[in-house]
Amino acid sequence: MPSSKQNPHRKSAAPLASAPSVSAGATSSRESAIAKPLSLEDMEKKAKKLRRHIIEMTAKAGSGHPGGSLSATEIVTALYFNHLRHNPRNPGWPDRDRFVLSKGHAAPLLYSALAEAGYFPVEELLTLRQLDSRMQGHTDMTVTPGVEMSAGALGQGLSFGIGIALAARLDGRDYRVHVLLGDGECDEGQVWEAAMAAAHFKLENIVAIVDRNRQQIDGWTYEVMETEPLVEKWRSFGWHTIEVDGHDLAQLLAALDKAKRIKGKPTAVIARTTKGKGVSFMENNLKFHGQAPTPDEAERALKELE
Amino acid sequence: MASEASIREAYGRTLVELGKENEDIVVLDADLSKSTMTQFFAAEFPERFFDCGIAEQNMMGIAAGLAASGKTVFASTFAVFASGRCFDQVRMSIAQPGQNVKIVATHGGISVGEDGFSHHSIEDLALFCSFPSFTVIVPADAIETSKAVRTAAATYGPFYIRLSRPKAPIVYDDKYRFVLGKAVMMRGGHDVTIIATGLMVARALEATDKLAREGMECRVLNMSTLKPIDEEAIIKAAEETGAILTVEEHLQHGGLGSRVAQVVAKRHPVPMSFLAVKDFYSSSGKPEELLEKHGLTVEGIQEEVRSLIPRKPRV
Numbered sequence: 001m002p003s004s005k006q007n008p009h010r011k012s013a014a015p016l017a018s019a020p021s022v023s024a025g026a027t028s029s030r031e032s033a034i035a036k037p038l039s040l041e042d043m044e045k046k047a048k049k050l051r052r053h054i055i056e057m058t059a060k061a062g063s064g065h066p067g068g069s070l071s072a073t074e075i076v077t078a079l080y081f082n083h084l085r086h087n088p089r090n091p092g093w094p095d096r097d098r099f100v101l102s103k104g105h106a107a108p109l110l111y112s113a114l115a116e117a118g119y120f121p122v123e124e125l126l127t128l129r130q131l132d133s134r135m136q137g138h139t140d141m142t143v144t145p146g147v148e149m150s151a152g153a154l155g156q157g158l159s160f161g162i163g164i165a166l167a168a169r170l171d172g173r174d175y176r177v178h179v180l181l182g183d184g185e186c187d188e189g190q191v192w193e194a195a196m197a198a199a200h201f202k203l204e205n206i207v208a209i210v211d212r213n214r215q216q217i218d219g220w221t222y223e224v225m226e227t228e229p230l231v232e233k234w235r236s237f238g239w240h241t242i243e244v245d246g247h248d249l250a251q252l253l254a255a256l257d258k259a260k261r262i263k264g265k266p267t268a269v270i271a272r273t274t275k276g277k278g279v280s281f282m283e284n285n286l287k288f289h290g291q292a293p294t295p296d297e298a299e300r301a302l303k304e305l306e
Numbered sequence: 307m308a309s310e311a312s313i314r315e316a317y318g319r320t321l322v323e324l325g326k327e328n329e330d331i332v333v334l335d336a337d338l339s340k341s342t343m344t345q346f347f348a349a350e351f352p353e354r355f356f357d358c359g360i361a362e363q364n365m366m367g368i369a370a371g372l373a374a375s376g377k378t379v380f381a382s383t384f385a386v387f388a389s390g391r392c393f394d395q396v397r398m399s400i401a402q403p404g405q406n407v408k409i410v411a412t413h414g415g416i417s418v419g420e421d422g423f424s425h426h427s428i429e430d431l432a433l434f435c436s437f438p439s440f441t442v443i444v445p446a447d448a449i450e451t452s453k454a455v456r457t458a459a460a461t462y463g464p465f466y467i468r469l470s471r472p473k474a475p476i477v478y479d480d481k482y483r484f485v486l487g488k489a490v491m492m493r494g495g496h497d498v499t500i501i502a503t504g505l506m507v508a509r510a511l512e513a514t515d516k517l518a519r520e521g522m523e524c525r526v527l528n529m530s531t532l533k534p535i536d537e538e539a540i541i542k543a544a545e546e547t548g549a550i551l552t553v554e555e556h557l558q559h560g561g562l563g564s565r566v567a568q569v570v571a572k573r574h575p576v577p578m579s580f581l582a583v584k585d586f587y588s589s590s591g592k593p594e595e596l597l598e599k600h601g602l603t604v605e606g607i608q609e610e611v612r613s614l615i616p617r618k619p620r621v
Binding site (some may be wrong): 094149162171 | 332353356358359361365366367368369370371373376377379394402403404
């Protein structure tokens, strides 16, 4: 029986005819289409570009979650533009490294990265949250090329990632699985069911990255539901833990590389971040967890991101 | 009384056969492998069996991740946990993406018995039938269980298969061919149609034999596939017998009765009766005592048929 069966629900299984080529010199061979890692300097530029997309998309849509997208921008930049082995022209490549966005409300961030990486045209980003758009309010794996999991109900991505990581082991494939969780999301009990299981199964091929921006919808995490001691929690569940400044690309890349060398257990990267990072009036401003900038605010934000 | 066989054991043995035929079959359980009988697969293929512990929500997510990576996944636990405990996980990760996950749950209905209401699964069919992408099957005996499980393995997409805890009277022989989405006419009468699922099929047959002695000829349909339901068989039954009784080990709303009634109301209205679990939570008790309390007995079926026939419109 073939290992990759066709899922009739998954409309994006075939690469898109409209997907732009990855680099100017791309040839038809699969090897050359694998995304090339960017330098630190270029990644910083890319992160700024993603932030601009996030502002423009949510402002145009008039709704969405800019705060938690901006806090995780460097994390996703480090993954898609340096660390991940992936091929935007072949989203279903069985050997691709996986990125599972568990905090599905950061969809604008993921879409921005996928578009910039070449999974679909950048222009499509501005259709965010429109009827029948491939840029759904929360991620939908059946419509968007490169989106690995349908998310939006929190706490579920790590379990899904474990399934993918176990499949790698069964199939003898060496791809790695990265799951991005919010710190508020860690309130969900299922996260800890999954944390226990990943360690139990000794999944050294999975990395959980926690976007520790310290805010959730109703307030600071310590007010709504105390998350600390967060690093100790992951460690006591049997994970190798690494704490980084979640806006420092070099630290993030070093942590992801270190995780590759950790054997016999999964790695959790606790990334200290700032909600709304990059736009002065959005930083640590709860209002922008689940609210789009007004046209005026968007204009000011984009000026700061020039 | 017909001979009996364990539905659960049929599931466990079939999984082992499937595991030998297809190395992409992976089986998950949530600390109930001795009850769900996935233990046979675990013993034969330890590398492809994952016990997720008492964490059903996590199990469903893992199942989805494995399926997204090309595996055909069977995930088993008790019906009450598979449906209620992780409804959102199934909805998000399995139903919406249409993943190739087969949730095979044992201990369906109230024939679970002594464990009490916490383990009586009386809402599961309503919950699983509510998912747009799911196929839902309730086999009548061990033979149909084996064939249905094989069909599920060979058919891409999410399945819910509900099995019973007690042994079930054998109603089929080995030559039986299970066809997904098709009701099976077990008796061919014209006075009334009894549509049943699961353990209730054998009871419907026994009731029919007894009613024949009173001069009533019942048609019996085994509606083992609840979703998609066999509309043609229902319409034909309505047209040809003029009255329909549904019998199921589940609440009246959301299960077999509701689904049949929707077809009847829309396509060919006839008088209907619904024999189902009554609208309350039951106590502990022997399976037979509980079924009796809810009227899910041979006598209960006979009684319903007798009161349904006079409601048929005079031609």
